[in-house]
Amino acid sequence: MKTLIKVLGLxxxxxxxxxxxxxxxxxxxxxxxxxxPQTGLIVAKGVENVIANCTACHSAKFIILQRGDRKTWxxxxxxxxxxxxxxxxxxxxxxxxxxxxxTNYAPDDKIERRKNLPHNELPKNPYEKIM
Ligand code: HEC
Numbered sequence: 001m002k003t004l005i006k007v008l009g010l011x012x013x014x015x016x017x018x019x020x021x022x023x024x025x026x027x028x029x030x031x032x033x034x035x036x037p038q039t040g041l042i043v044a045k046g047v048e049n050v051i052a053n054c055t056a057c058h059s060a061k062f063i064i065l066q067r068g069d070r071k072t073w074x075x076x077x078x079x080x081x082x083x084x085x086x087x088x089x090x091x092x093x094x095x096x097x098x099x100x101x102x103t104n105y106a107p108d109d110k111i112e113r114r115k116n117l118p119h120n121e122l123p124k125n126p127y128e129k130i131m
Contacts, residue, residue: 038051039051041064041104044103049097057085063101068105070102072107073098073105077094
């Protein structure tokens, strides 16, 4: 009898433990894009470095309206360094800035778009008569 109670006790403890472990699992939260209200930049890893180094001379809109892969961004930075008085970055800062830009402001073709509508599905052109 004593052994049975012991076994039951152990089972209950392990059951509780298992429940607890489950409760400790982090909930999966769907990733949504947050926008920094001050600059309009996407909030992501490295954004502080970009705000600190890239919004001193011009608005962050320059970045938001631009797209590029890593090389394009690197070339733009080098161009600003050579001609616009942008300071040099230490390698870690440059990596963080390039990672951020190449990830969050990648070329447009990485963004999915629907195909153009076929001609017969387009709305009627309201200016047809005038032209
Ligand atoms: C020292 C000043 C300065 C800093 C700091 C600076 N820029 Fe610029 N940036 C400029 C100037 C000047 C222009 C050109 C503005 C113009 O065309 O009238 C420019 C233009 C740009 C453009 C537009 C390029 C184009 O072809 O239209 C982008 C994008 C840009 N910067 C991104 C950045 C990023 C990213 C950083 C941070 C790594 C940064 N800038 C930091 C001075 C700066």
